[in-house]
Every structure is written in C-alpha cells, then in structure tokens.
Amino acid sequence: MSLDRRTALKHLGGASTVALLAGCIGVQQQGSGGDQTNQSSGNGSQGGSNQSNSSSGSSGPSGSATAWYSLPEPEMPARKQAIKTFNQQSNHQISGADISDMEKKTTSAIPAGQGPQTFEWAHDWVGDYFQRGFVVDKSDSLSVNLDTFTSAAREAIQFKGNVVGLPHSAETVALIYNTDIVDEAPKTVSEMVDVMKDYHDPGKSQYGLSYPFDPYFTSGWLQAFGGYYFDVNKNPTLGINTPECIRGLEFALDSFKPYMPSDPTYEPQAAVFAEGNAAFAINGPWYLATLNEKDVNYEVTTLPKPEGGEVNPYTGITMWYFSKGMSEENADTKAAREFIEWYVTNEDHLLSLAKKQGSIPILEELVGSNKLPAEVQAFSQMVERGTPMPTRPRVNKVWSAMETALIKAFNGDATAKAALNGAAKTARSNWN
Known part of the structure; x- marks a missing residue:
C-alpha cells in the first residue's frame, strides 16, 4: 500500500x-x-x-x-x-x-x-x-x-x-492558517498550541487544527527528535519503533490531538479548514487548489519548531x-x-x-x-x-503498517510505543 x-x-x-x-x-x-x-x-x-x-x-x-x-x-x-x-x-x-x-x-x-x-x-x-x-x-x-x-x-x-x-x-506538508482567526504565524509549537486552545470549541464546530493523522503527514514530528522510518544508511534500516520515533509520536499526540476532529482520516480533517472552521491546517500544496475555490482567507508558513527538536517531514x-x-x-x-x-x-x-x-x-x-x-x-x-521518501522496494510494506499504528494510537487503542512496536513487527512480517 x-x-x-x-x-x-x-x-x-x-x-x-x-x-x-x-x-x-x-x-x-x-x-x-x-x-x-x-x-x-x-x-x-x-x-x-x-x-x-x-x-x-x-x-x-x-x-x-x-x-x-x-x-x-x-x-x-x-x-x-x-x-x-x-x-x-x-x-x-x-x-x-x-x-x-x-x-x-x-x-x-x-x-x-x-x-x-x-x-x-x-x-x-x-x-x-x-x-x-x-x-x-x-x-x-x-x-x-x-x-x-x-x-x-x-x-x-x-x-x-x-x-x-x-x-x-x-x-511536502506545511502549516496553513486562517487569517481571519490567526493574527500571525506561530514560530514554535508552543505558540501554536496557545492559539488552538483559545479557538477550539467542538460544540460550536470550531477546531484548533485540521490535520490528517497518517504516516506521511506526521513524519515531520516522528522524525523531529532523531527518529527515522527507513534509512538506507543505518543499521537496522527500519526505525519506526526506535525511542526517537516513539518520542515523536507522543509529542504529536500530546500537542495536536486535543484540538483536532475525532476522526483522524483525511477527508473529515481537511474539510473543517476548507469550510472555515479551523484555525490551522497541516497539509500539502495539492490542498491549495481546493482552498482557492472556498471562501477561506489563508496563508502558508513553515511548520513551527518543536521544543528540543527540528521538524523533518518526508518530501x-x-x-x-x-x-x-x-x-x-x-x-x-x-x-x-x-x-x-x-x-x-x-x-x-x-x-x-x-x-x-x-x-x-x-x-x-x-x-x-x-x-x-x-x-x-x-x-x-x-x-x-525535509527528507525525501526512500525509493527502496521494502518501503511500500511500511506505509500500511504505520497507518494502522497511528490510527490505533490516535484513537487511544494503544500507546505510542505499543502501536509502533506492532507496526515494526508487521512491516518485517510483510517483508518475509
């Protein structure tokens, strides 16, 4: 997949x-x-x-x-x-x-x-x-x-x-913000969280963040603290359950999940910002064609800096x-x-x-x-x-395992560590 x-x-x-x-x-x-x-x-x-x-x-x-x-x-x-x-x-x-x-x-x-x-x-x-x-x-x-x-x-x-x-x-993905809601682009994740807290009110269909929670979109945080999904220059090459990746997933869950719609998949997440009901979106350039057809005033900026790390999304x-x-x-x-x-x-x-x-x-x-x-x-x-996605054939066997793991972690069905350990086991099984 x-x-x-x-x-x-x-x-x-x-x-x-x-x-x-x-x-x-x-x-x-x-x-x-x-x-x-x-x-x-x-x-x-x-x-x-x-x-x-x-x-x-x-x-x-x-x-x-x-x-x-x-x-x-x-x-x-x-x-x-x-x-x-x-x-x-x-x-x-x-x-x-x-x-x-x-x-x-x-x-x-x-x-x-x-x-x-x-x-x-x-x-x-x-x-x-x-x-x-x-x-x-x-x-x-x-x-x-x-x-x-x-x-x-x-x-x-x-x-x-x-x-x-x-x-x-x-x-790749970047930070998009609604200029009718957000005065200026946040430079750090902490600043972004402050804005999301103020605006987030699901009872009024207002959300702090529109963010599909899948392996591509979340890669910037999972790889922000030295982690990696798959690196041809490292041994072992599969790194999705390294302590660094686990830390990155925990950071993403703590920082962003509380301000997102409850369904982590692409369509419900992307829709709320396109409808003008979210302060921020994390999405890619392909999303702008849709926003340009909607009545949303937006600007695009780089992803904010996580404390103690450097955001590193896949490209x-x-x-x-x-x-x-x-x-x-x-x-x-x-x-x-x-x-x-x-x-x-x-x-x-x-x-x-x-x-x-x-x-x-x-x-x-x-x-x-x-x-x-x-x-x-x-x-x-x-x-x-960012980091270019690897082209090695084995990488395609990693995406589906990671997608399942991230949904489990987002829904609270597994801890970040347990979810990524399970993904690593599945990916290696797929290789064999």
Missing part, C-alpha cells in the same frame, strides 16, 4: 463533495475525468514555453499515448488544458485519464499489457515498480538533461542508475513514470516521451500551476525564484528542510 493522498482529495474538490471515480480503465480508454483532445483551433492558457523542446517541432510518424493521473477536481481544468495545448503544438496525440485508485489500477493493468504509456505519481514507487517490471529505463533516449532539475529530483527518478521517469514538482517528487507501455521504441512511445519532456520543462506552464494550485517547481531555473507566490516559497522551504 502507498499513501493515496490524491484519491482522498477527490472528495474535497469543487463547491461540494465530489464522488470518487471508479471502474477499470484500459489503455487508450478515457476515465470519468479523462481528457482526449485533438488539434482543434484555439490557444490554451498553458501554451508557450520559455524553453523550446522536441514536442513542438516533432517529426516522423505521429503517435498516440495515454497518460494516467489522479487529481482533485480543482486541478483538472489545468491538466486538460495542458494536454490540449500539447496536442495542438505536436503531431502526436495524448489521451488523459483520471484514475481513482492508481496503485490498484497500475498493478493490475500493466502486467496484463493494458496499462498506459505513462502515469503520474510521487517517486516512492520507483524502486518497487522497477523491480516488478512495471516501469522501464529510458535514460538512453531522453532529450532533457537531468541537470535541469534539482539534485533531489534527479535522485528521486532513478533506481540503481535506471531513469524511470521525469519529475515536475515537489511536495516527495511528483513525476511522470515511463510505464512498461514505453518498452518498445515506436511512435506511441515517442509521443509519450515528448509529452513528458514538454510538460516538465515548460516554464510558463509550471509557473501557472504554482500560482493557481500551489505546485512546487523543481526546475533549477525556478527554485527560489521571486516569481513564485509566497505560499509556494513556504512549501519550498519545507522541502529543503
């Missing part, structure tokens, strides 16, 4: 609840939120690039390819426009399909030869999917120099020297994977590759996503740029302070 943050977000998109998309989608077939555009007239707002690349001047036979992604509803228009713009500029055709359960669909469709040429997800699947033959190395056929991207992004898309995709943005790189459907060098593979290269290097498009959706660019030319909005700069600072 991986962390399906984007699937959960579908429930929060638009002006009202958006149902999850369902049903199997095969290669060259559209999903409920899919998009297939031809070279009709009209210019898209995402068009034009500060960098020229092969897609706009492609030659040779035209190809067609399918791109899978999983997006909250507010992000769909920009994705459809991007595909439309590429199709207008290229002799190739890309069909987009929005997928409700990316892990389930990719692990079933790709081995059966029914998967897409490319799909979008965070980099934590790189090692697992490469070893299982779901993605392929295309390092010998790329037109993009990997030095175009940050060092973290370059490392994230590779496994043992194999380049299995190209990156386009970073992600991710969102990338377009080279699926097994790109194994053979043909026109369809070329279509997919040129679309990916165009998407990840088009500065105008990436800046537009940063301004409208909070997307964090990882192009060296844009990182730290004053062209980026303040909220994106805050997320970028958290990316720099």
